[in-house]
Amino acid sequence: MGLAAVCARVLHVYEIEGSRVMALSGVDLTIHSGEMVALVGPSGSGKSTLIALLAGLMRPSAGRITVGAYDIGRLSDAELSRLRGTEIGVVLQGSARNLLPYVSLYRNVWLAQRRAAATQGIELYDPEEILDLVGLHGLGRAKPGRLTAGQRQRAALAVGIAASPGLLLVDEPTSQLDAAGRADVLAALRAVNTKRDTTIVAVTHDVDFGSELGRVVTIRDGRVGAEGRDGQDFAVLAADGTVQLPPEVVEGLGPGALFLVDHDKFTVRLRPESGEEPDDDDQEES
Amino acid sequence: MIPIVVVQIAARWGQAAALLILSAAATASAVAVPLFAAAVDQASTAAEVAESPRSELLVSLPALRAGAGQPAGDDDAVPTGPAAEPEDLAAMDQARAELMALAPVTTVEIRVQRSASEAPVVQRLLARDGFCVHTVFVQGRCPVGNREVAVPAGLVDEAGVAAGDTVSFVPVIQNDSGGWEPDGPPASFAVVGVVEPADPSDPYWYPQEPFGGEVYPAAFLTNRNALQTLPHGHSTYHVDAILPPDALTPDAVPALRAQLAAAQRRLAEVRGDTAELSTGLPQLLERVATHRDDARALLPVAATPLVVVTYLVLYLAVRQGLAGRRPELAAVALRSPPRGIRAVVFAAESLLPIVAGIAVGVVAAPTLIDLVSPAGSARAALGIQELITGGVAGVGALLVVLVALRRELSASVVQLLRRLPRSGRAVVATGEALVVGLAAAVAADLVMSDGELTGVMVAAPAIVMLATALLVTRAARVILRAAGRRAKRRGRLGPGVAALYLVRRPGTIVVMVVLAVSAGTLGYAAASVDVAAQGRADEVRRELGSARVLDIERAGRTELLTAVREADPTGKYAMAAVVAPAAAGDPPMLAVDSTRLGEVALWSDEYGELDADEVARLLRPPPPREPLTVLDGELTAEFTPGPYTDDGAVTAALLLVPPAGDAVVAGFEPITAGRQRYQVAVDGCAAGCRLGGLVFIRVVAADVVLHDVTLHSLHQAGRPVIPDDRLVAEAWHGSEESEQFTQPVTAETTADGLRVSIRGEQPEDGYVLRPLDVPYPLPAVATADIADAAGAAGRVGSLDVRPAAEPGADGMVVPGIDGRAVRIDVRSTVAALPGIGVRGTLIDLEYAIRSASWPGPATAPQVWLTADAPAEVLDRLRETGLAIDDVRTLEGVRSVAESTGSALALRFHLLATGVVVLVALGALASVVAVDRRTWRPGLRSLRVQGASRRTATSMACWLYGTIVATSVVAGLVAAGVAWLVTGARLPLGVDEALLAAWPEWYRVAEPLAWLTLVLLVAAATGAWTVAGERPRGRPGSRRGTEGELQEVES
Structure with missing residues (x-):
């Protein structure tokens, strides 16, 4: 059963060489059970930070994150650790950061199942089955170093889902992969999502890949800037009432431009202070 | 898993x-x-x-005499007192049984004479258990049957027998007049073998010397059954316990000591406190x-x-x-x-x-x-x-x-x-502070409480070195950081990057500390070895006294002195030396021919402020009076006995000492009442004899305990042998008195001569009054404890030394070279003396001879030689008749010293230090290996950006060069500090007085220079490994991946 995840006004600040940097400045995001969500956005926008917070690797500076029934911010380190060993699968960027290079794929998956194996009530699949699921049939005895980049990435996915988690967090799964490799990874993610009903959140720079996942959430400047669904791009109204305009609008008007907001039941209209009465085509709808 | x-x-x-x-x-x-x-x-x-x-390798129990009656005479080999009772035998057996670790050997001895001989010589017939196993038969076989004997090869000619002959023995016993009388009927024995010892140095042969030796002549050997077939009245049992070759280990020492103590206790229980085991084993165990x-x-x-x-x-x-x-x-x-x-x-x-x-x-x-x-x-x-x-x-x-x-x-x-x-700086700083604090505590304990390097304190040198290395490298980090920044500002990329890289990597710092401790350990070990070697060399020089020492078999004191002076008239190569007899553990007194001390003896600055020549001058000031000389011819003396001296109760004699040969005694007729002239003819003094003393002998035992005799004059051919101004008490000396020695003869000046009083038990050689023709008390130079005892009553070893009882008489009384009391005047104190050590006294041999009562054999006569003594000196020494028993050289004594526990342990120190250096090199290699993985990509990037290969290599060279330089300097400082704190406490097994405070600098510098060279080669190799290759691959291939979590932290 997939786990839902909810981020409410999540802020995260970290320090680099004495300077405080706001990585996330109020993220509101709801991910439903069984969804496949792609987090996209420019470098430094906070995508990886958000996924690390969802994984419980870090704690938010403010706001609330819930995964299933768990309030991530309130869990102890031990509880978070148990959660990552059972209900949240994490695949970090770069397969080398997920796999033991000198151990076979089978042993990698087997090792990732140990926490779940020690926890009552969790049904575990045979590592070979898991490898089959991600398209690595018959490669259980192979070591990561002998695989292609795409195979390694799928092996990392296999390790991520070894404990049959409800939520799978994947960071840049198609990085440095060719088209075939990207397709294989996508197929593996879909298989995991459909056959295991696992909720999947993937961070990616690859917009096309993101689109294939169905729901694309754009993170800009530490906030959820937009969301694409079924081929359409939407602006997202944050809990504090803020909306991020598309970049081309911001670029056209310039920062600091003033608007008048007109709205009725179905329409919200932003009218520049110095501009003329807009045509109907210029209306923004939400 | x-x-x-x-x-x-x-x-x-x-x-x-x-x-x-x-x-x-x-x-x-x-x-x-x-x-x-x-x-x-x-x-x-x-x-x-x-x-x-060999005396240290066995234990001899007191001999037991078996047989009825008390034998007369003074045969030293036969124990005095009543014959052994059954309880004596039981006690002896129990005492022997206590010596469980030693192998018992019993010898039964009877004295025999060859009955067929015209001039029968008393010989020993010995039955020593198992002697056949320890012998080689030159002829014949082992005497295992009744009436069978073996004869030592050395006795064959003298005894005139060989294997196959028959000899007839008569048991004998000494009678009251010193002669020998039969102690049983004669019996014939078959000589079945001629034997030699398989190993003459075997302690088995030491006690009774059946093959002849220092004490006994050779003896016939047989078995105990054979002895029983020779009817005899008296026999002597000698029970020895011999240390088996492998029985002595350090771990066995306590048990052996306990066994010796138990055996001694058993012995004392039955035989009284005077019965003692005869052995040198305790000294060996010590x-x-x-x-x-x-x-x-x-x-x-x-x-x-x-x-x-x-x-x-x-x-x-x-x-x-x-x-x-x-x-x-x-x-x-x-x-x-x-x-x-x-x-x-x-x-x-x-x-x-x-x-x-x-x-x-x-x-x-x-x-x-x-x-x-x-x-x-x-x-x-x-x-x-x-x-x-x-x-x-x-x-x-x-x-x-x-x-x-x-x-x-x-x-x-x-x-x-x-x-x-x-970085874990707090943890590292805490750890370093702990090490430094521990080192400070260790140093304080060693310095303030005079602690020793035992128990946990064995780690003191290592801890002090580690702490010092930490402090120095920490200081070096500060300097390197500043130097790195300065170099960067000046555009010197190589040293700048190297210095900053070095101070930021904790692993490199640990390597610097490891290398510093290694260098420090090497320096410390080199210092230990050098100081110990110096100390041992000094100890060897001190123990031997000169470059070569000849131990002379037997020689009279005067004979030795004269022979050496004749053999080396120049006085540059040889010196006679005699050790005064002393009880075990007592400080020795060495008499040397001090006219050659400066040339022959190995003198050391460690002995004190005086050099050998100054000591010689102190020992041999000009004599106060000329010797009194006597020639061949008639001598006339005038004596008057005291009122309580019966006629003929006392005789007088002159002790005359020729330049060479035995002393001449010229005895007068017994002294009778009134002033009488007495005459005696002197022979053997053609070359002039020194008057060694006036000898008085109490001929008749009487109730009177005091006699006095006045000497009025002594003339020869009208010439006064003793001038009138020498007939005063101040010009003569009797004998000393101390707790150990009574004073049986004294002199007093009277109006008409010199009155000599004798009292108490007569000494073996009579009462001797010596003319004072040498400074007396004898000038001496002594070590500190002797000198201290000279100033006040005190004990030196077993001697109860006390200042002179008489007012105005200085000095202290000690056993002289003739074993009799002599007074010495300690003129100066030294830390140690050649041939003696840190406890003992040095006197002049000639003055000691002239102040001794009688000429006699020297105890442990020696000839000291310089290293460059010509072979002719040795030849001439042999020509004079001196038999050289042993030659001891500095090298020989040094090789023995190299086998001491501490000397051998120092070898381990060097070996361990070698391993330390290897481990440290391994550490440096591991750093290079890591740098190859982590630093090389950065260098490649620099190369791609235009940095020359030389610049990249320069960085690596600066990096490893700095590591090596800093480590060696830190190691040198660490070794110095560790030595300062712990060096004096290091158990080097050498007398502390001989240990130098610091080693010779080059002894430490040399191994450190080699280490530095090796490290520099390793560093250069490392620099080439890291930076010497051409850049390959895409630069920055290991750049940080976007989205990595390493910098993300709230």
């Missing part, structure tokens, strides 16, 4: 092998301490046994125990730096291994395996090689010790102590690994994902 751990180790076998080797090195070095100590025990004990006089203690005191001190350095490198190796494994550890942590599995994946790869290394170290240590063992072919074997020591060292290694792993074992995923761990 086992397959995962196995592939982990297989994947990084090099690192595992390094950990195994380091663990094995730490364990083996610890196990080596008791093993090497055992080897030292064996070697030093074997050397001691080989060098020991030396063996000293070697053992010295070695055991030094070995841990030598091993500790090796263990410390190995632990440091072990820590470094594990940390460096972890640095490469952090992504992998993060991957494991990310899956949140159970704690046990996580610990196994994290630590087993390091711990298993350590455990294997412990086993390897324990097992390999005996083999390694065998390779370097001073004990020759003896094999080292593991025992409980070795296993415990190895276990402790192994547990230490495991703890070091766990400490190195501690951060990773508990780190979060995010912490593990950081490429570099947090």
Whole structure:
């Protein structure tokens, strides 16, 4: 059963060489059970930070994150650790950061199942089955170093889902992969999502890949800037009432431009202070 | 989990092998301490046994006389007193039984005369248990049957017998007049063999000397049954207990001492306190125990730096291994395996090689010790102590690994994902502060409380070196940081980058500390070896006294002095020396021909402010009076006896000492009442004899205990032999009085001559009044404790020394070279004396001879020779008739000194230091290996950006060059500080007075220079390895990946 995840006004600040940097400045995001969500956005926008917070690797500076029934911010380190060993699968960027290079794929998956194996009530699949699921049939005895980049990435996915988690967090799964490799990874993610009903959140720079996942959430400047669904791009109204305009609008008007907001039941209209009465085509709808 | 751990180790076998080797090195070095100590025990004990006089290798019980009646005469070999009773025999047997570790040997002796001989010589017939096993038969066989004897080969000519002959013996016993009378009927014996000792130095032959020796002539040998077939009234039982060759080990010393004490106790219970075991074994046991203690005191001190350095490198190796494994550890942590599995994946790869290394170290240590063992072919074997020591060292290694792993074992995923761990400055600073604090406490304890390097304090040198190395490298970091910034500002990329890289990498700092401690250990070991070598050399020089010492077999004192002066008339090469007899443990007094002291003796500045010539001048001031001389011819003396002296009760004689040969005694007729003239003809003084003394002999035992005789004159051919101005009491001296010695003869000036009083028990050679023709009390130079005792009543050894009882008489009374009391005047104090040591007295031999009562044999006569003494001197010495018993050289004595426990332990110090250096080189190599992985990509980037190869190589050269330079300087400082604090407490087994405060600088500089050279070569190799290759591959291929978590932290 997939786990839902909810981020409410999540802020995260970290320090680099004495300077405080706001990585996330109020993220509101709801991910439903069984969804496949792609987090996209420019470098430094906070995508990886958000996924690390969802994984419980870090704690938010403010706001609330819930995964299933768990309030991530309130869990102890031990509880978070148990959660990552059972209900949240994490695949970090770069397969080398997920796999033991000198151990076979089978042993990698087997090792990732140990926490779940020690926890009552969790049904575990045979590592070979898991490898089959991600398209690595018959490669259980192979070591990561002998695989292609795409195979390694799928092996990392296999390790991520070894404990049959409800939520799978994947960071840049198609990085440095060719088209075939990207397709294989996508197929593996879909298989995991459909056959295991696992909720999947993937961070990616690859917009096309993101689109294939169905729901694309754009993170800009530490906030959820937009969301694409079924081929359409939407602006997202944050809990504090803020909306991020598309970049081309911001670029056209310039920062600091003033608007008048007109709205009725179905329409919200932003009218520049110095501009003329807009045509109907210029209306923004939400 | 086992397959995962196995592939982990297989994947990084090099690192595992390094950990195994380091663990094995730490364990083996610890196990080596008791093993090497055992080897030292064996070697030093074997050397001691080989060098020991035979008297130290056996115990002789008092001889027992069996038979009825008390034999008369003064035969020294026959014990006096009543014959042994059954309880005596039982006590003797019990005493012998107490000496369980020694092999008992009984000898039954009877005195016999050859009945067929015209001039029968009294000989000994000995039945010594098992003597056939210890002999070689030149002719015939072992006398096993009744009435069979063997004859020593050396006795064949004298006895006129050979194998196959028959000899007839008559048992004899000495009678009251000193003659011999039959003690049984004659009996014939068949001579069945002619024998020689299989090993003349075998202690088995020492006590009764059946083949002839210093005390006894050769004797016939037989068995006990054969003796029973020779009817005899008296026999003597000699019971000896001989130390078997392998029985003496340092561990056996307490048991042997206990056995000796028990045997002595048993003996005293029945025979009284005067019955004593005759043995030198306690002295041998003392030396063996000293070697053992010295070695055991030094070995841990030598091993500790090796263990410390190995632990440091072990820590470094594990940390460096972890640095490469952090992504992998993060991957494991990310899956949140159970704690046990996580610990196994994290630590087993390091711990298993350590455990294997412990086993390897324990097992390999005996083999390694065998390779370097001073004990020759003896094999080292593991025992409980070795296993415990190895276990402790192994547990230490495991703890070091766990400490190195501690951060990773508990780190979060995010912490593990950081490429570099947090610096942990607080932990490091705390650790360093602890080490420095501990070193300060150790130093304070050693300096303020005069502590010793025992127990946990054996680690003191290592701790002080480690603390000093830490402080110096910390200071160096500050300097290097500033220098790096300055170099960067000036555009000097090489030194700038190298310095900053160096100060920022904790692993490099640890390597600097390791190298510094290694260099320090080398310097410290070199200092120890040099100071000990200097001390031993001084000790050897002091013990021997000159470059060569000839031990003379037998010689009279005057004969020795004259012979040496004749053999070397120049006085540049040879000097006569005589040791005054002294009880065991008493400080010796050495009489030397001080006219040659400055030329012949090896003098040392350590002895004091006086040099040899100044000492000679003190010992031999001008004589107060000329010797009184007598020639051949008639002498006339006038004596008047005292009122209580009966006619003929006392006789007078003149003791005349010719320049060479035996003394001449010219005896007058017994003295009768009234002033009478007495005449005597002197013969043997054609060349002039020195008047050695006036001898008075009490002829008749009488109730009167005091006699006095006045000497009015002594003339020869009208010439006064004794001028009137010498007929005064001040010009004569009787004998000294002390607790040990009475004063039986004194002189008093009267109006008409010199009145001589004699009293008390008559000395063996009569009452002697000596003319004072030498300074008296005898000038002496003594070591401090003797000199202190001279100023006030006190004890020196067994001597109760006290100042002169008479007002105005200075000095102290000690046994002179003739064993009789002599008064000495300590003119100066020295720290030590050649041929004597730190306790003893030096006097002039000629003055000592002239102040002795009678001429006589010298005790331990010696001739000291210089190193360049010509062979002719030796030839001339032999021509004078001196028989040279032994030649001792500096080299010979030094080789014995090299077998002492501490000297052998210092070898281990050097070996351990060699291993320390190798481990340190391994540490440097490991840093290079890490730099190859981590630094080279950066250098490649610089090359691609335009930096020349020379610049890249310059950086690496500066980096490793700085590491080496800083480490060697820090090591030198560390060695200096450690030596300052602990050097004086180091148990080097040499008399402290002879130990220099500091080593010769070049003795330390030389090995450090070699080490520096080796390190520089290693550094240059490392620099080439890291920076010497052409850039290949895409620069920055290992650049940080976008989205990495390493800098993300709230």
